[in-house]
Amino acid sequence: MKKLPIGIQSIHKILSKGDYVYVDKTDFIEKLIGEGSPYYFISRPRRFGKSLFLNTLEEVFKGNKELFKGCAIYNSGYKWEKHPVIYLDFSQIESTTPEELENDLKDILQEIGQSYGLPSPTHSSLKAQLRKLVIGLAKQNRVVILVDEYDQPIINHLSKPSIAEKNREVLKRFFSTLKSLDRYLEFGFITGISKFSHVSLFSGLNNLNDITMDPKYAGMMGYTDEEVKKHFSEEVKAIAFERGETSEEKVFEEVKVWYNGYRFSRTPLCVYNPFSTLNFMSKKETAGYWYSTGTPSFLIDQLKKYPKSMISLDGTTARKDELTDISSLEKIDLKALMYQAGYFTVQDYNPTSKRYYLGLPNKEVRTAFMDSLVEHFTDEVDVRESEKFAKALETYQIDILFEHIKTGFSSFPYPVFAGAKEYTYQAMLLSMLYGMGFDLLSERLTNTGRIDVVLEVEKATYILELKLDGSSKAALKQIQEKGYFKPYMHKKKEIAIIGANFSSDTRNISDWEGELLSPSGKTIRPLFKEDSSVLESVQKGLEDAKNGRLNTIDPKEFDG
The missing domain is CATH 3.40.50 (Rossmann fold)
Known part of the structure; x- marks a missing residue:
């Protein structure tokens, strides 16, 4: 090799x-x-x-x-x-x-x-x-x-x-x-x-x-799909063997989703990021190789300086002259800057209007760019807060987590979510959860579909399904009907299944519903938004009792 x-x-x-x-x-x-x-x-x-x-x-x-x-x-x-x-x-x-x-x-x-x-x-x-x-x-x-x-x-x-x-x-x-x-x-x-x-x-x-x-x-720099399959077949075969995969096509598809998608002309030819592709073949795992070689500080500076000029991360349109020329250094056109720097790419072309449709090219850029936005537009979470969120999920105080996420979403300039699709909200949520110290799996493939988010804490496994302008009830029902929890029953931990809905009107989480399952997958009880406040009241009552203030505990709070 x-x-x-x-x-x-x-x-x-x-x-x-x-x-x-x-x-x-x-x-x-x-x-x-x-x-x-x-x-x-x-x-x-x-x-x-x-x-x-x-x-x-x-x-x-x-x-x-x-x-x-x-x-x-x-x-x-x-x-x-x-x-x-x-x-x-x-x-x-x-x-x-x-x-x-x-x-x-x-x-x-x-x-x-x-x-x-x-x-x-x-x-x-x-x-x-x-x-x-x-x-x-x-x-x-x-x-x-x-x-x-x-x-x-x-x-x-x-x-x-x-x-x-x-x-x-x-x-x-x-x-x-x-x-x-x-x-x-x-x-x-x-x-x-x-x-x-x-x-x-x-x-x-x-x-x-x-x-x-x-x-x-268009194919002069970067690797075409044909070139990747021709020149890296041995590396892909070795990766598939190491993972125990029966099909090398799964590995090729993974590389494509993460590193392909750059299109530089009106014709449909796309190329892979060569630096990231080489690193994947070497290290045998997906990561933000290209992005991590230098954070786009000049781009983030422009976004912070002119937040009202931000454009939807799910795309915009532009003429060729708008993409290929920057005339003012005082206020740079963000469409041109994001395209030229590689954070946007051509996704389609309309020969009648001669306009290009732009968007984020692949999973590497989407994931890493969301991480940068979270880092620069939300308050950082320190280690102590990370422990607080983990403990909250151990005791199913889910509202504590979602309230923090809502605060984070509200801190982003509103144009970030203009015309946003479901996967943009999902990617932003994942970035926030990573920032809160959680180890996550996203889009976990099962024999019945893809799980949006899997989150592990010491005593429980969380499975989240996300919807945009739908309903949390429908999201929860999807987890139940497709049995997304079944691959995690062997862990001998309780399983919390959560359906959450984002609203494009408020650009935030609108509601959630949950259910707690036993390690064998049987329903124990619903998870309520009140779980957090009830537990806090009980804990306060116990503390009061310890200090001789027994009359502060309301027996009704122990109902159920």
Whole structure:
């Protein structure tokens, strides 16, 4: 079984010994070069293979043909002419201040020149230094310019618009220089997460071809369904064997639900997040791998700064120009930001209105994004409160749990739930329960259906079924009729089955009903909303009795 190239951005390391899995994308390089357009731009979310693709371009333009033996481009007829390459990775360039950004760029340009044997420039401006470098390298052959994450000096400072604006001006002056150097340039490829207008990247290079939403290049970064099944069959077979699964299709379906769903054009082709897919194949379990590599602080900052601008997590519509351009740093269009950053993706396209329908791409993003919203918009639950909720469920004081959840839901800006579907409420509830310290199972598959939530405490198992604009009675009946509790009868613990209903009008839990079952699945008694207040009264009465105040206990409270 080949090694998995997790986090590797060097195509030489992946291909040189042939011991890494490589999903070949070199046919796209042949297409780019053969199309005749000399300069390209593409926007893709972080960790989507942009850096590896640029490094692949670099090795191709340096003429390293033998490295690509067995790849699509090797026998394509490409001439493998050697070109000097200027490679700029802005994720590695300091940009805390515009002065720092400019000085670091100068240092990198000087290092590139020295690597090609050019003399070091003296007392040159940034524009002059770039111009001298390109002209000097062009004496060897026409120059290729590759720019990775050009927008990092802006994105990293969205919470400080004054710095972001000044950094944008540095980039504008820098990239405007390339327009006058066109006769020395062979090819250019520029990547980023977002497309910010008013950077001369777009106004200076008149022939820059933005292929971000071009159907021809929709599968250029990320893995298609076909590629996942072709290149990771051995890993999936090993995972299925380890789990005791008889069908590998179940594993493939799990990967698809969690990591597929990214669509970058009007055509229906979707791709998997490559970073998360590789991590799943390595660690053999689902988790928020992509999301955990860097919380979207710039996005959360925008959501907190402009809460009324929040858009439904279950989707919105937009024109192409609304998605591919951000002009104002003061108030960024959240649709564009969420799409470009990878938290929204295309889910459908209407050719008549030419509008794109957007939504969260998959379970990884939905789960992790909900967790972030809970963390940033609700009060954090400390360890002591977590213990309080666990003890409440041990004694079936369910209202204590639901009242806290209601408070949490009420703290979210109302647009979060505009047009929300049932699974959004469910995901938000799960995130809150995780935050309260519970270990959960969600959408547990049984032979009669899927259980929404399974929650374990020491003395009881809780099974929750959730409805939106339905009824808690119907939810509880579904648990009873489908026997969702049966797989948990072997635990020899009491089982609490709860049906809960969310209201889209109040954007909160409207009511719940419950029943307590014996370990064998027989009904012991209904669970009431009054259980909590009765128990609290009894406990208070016992405390009063202990202190000699026997007359405070009302015998009626012991009814039933």
